[in-house]
Amino acid sequence: MRFDGVLSGWNHAAGYGSIRPAGGGDELFVALGAFPTDGLGPRLDEPLSFEVVTGRDGRKQAVNLKRLPAGAHAMALREATGVGHARVQRAHRKRRLGLAAGAVVTVMLVMGGVHWWPHGSPADVPPAMRR
Template sequence: MRFEGVLSAWNQDAGYGAIRPRGGGEEVFVGLAAFPTDGEGPRLDEPLSFEIVTARDGRKQAVNLKRLKAAPFSPALREATGVGRARVRRAQRKRRLGLAAGGAVLALVLVVGGIKLWPPGAKPGEVATAR
């Protein structure tokens, strides 16, 4: 079954966003691969026709997108909920925190490992011995 909606949020760097269905309802995730290969990138407030499938993780996502000629409703509806933008912001925040936490863990491992390899008072080039 085909639905109509408007692209309400888009993260250019990550290649995904959200579509606000015509007539209301929950926003639907959409990835770059769902867009037609016509050489045009996704544009906010772009009217679209799409099908919905359930992904492996259980979330609904839009597939088989087609661009529509006429705008079915105003951009003000996109701003009304902000759910799509919030979802994109949460994903960005998780990615940043994941990288930051991974970097901190790596630094901690290197510091602790350095202390074990070169105990205080050891000279460069000396082999650390167990005491």
């Protein structure tokens, strides 16, 4: 039997994450090998269709994942209730903050490694070239 849900967490270094079923319930473990081999990596909040099996360790896990169209994303989020929806909102906020922090660090690294004045320091610039 197939279920729908969204990818609620992902550890890129370890290659596994969790899926929140659209109808509610406990999150399920999912491994990288369960994703389709279409060249796209896992993306947070991505709508997915999956089957559930019990793994060797006794935990339920998602297998045979299929990517759902973008319209299914909004429906899956609407069906998620309570804590799950708040978690999605936190994930969006973290992603935005992470991108902003990455941009700041990049600018700082670039500024630190580039000399902004053509002849050493601003004091060394001839008066005719100053604005």
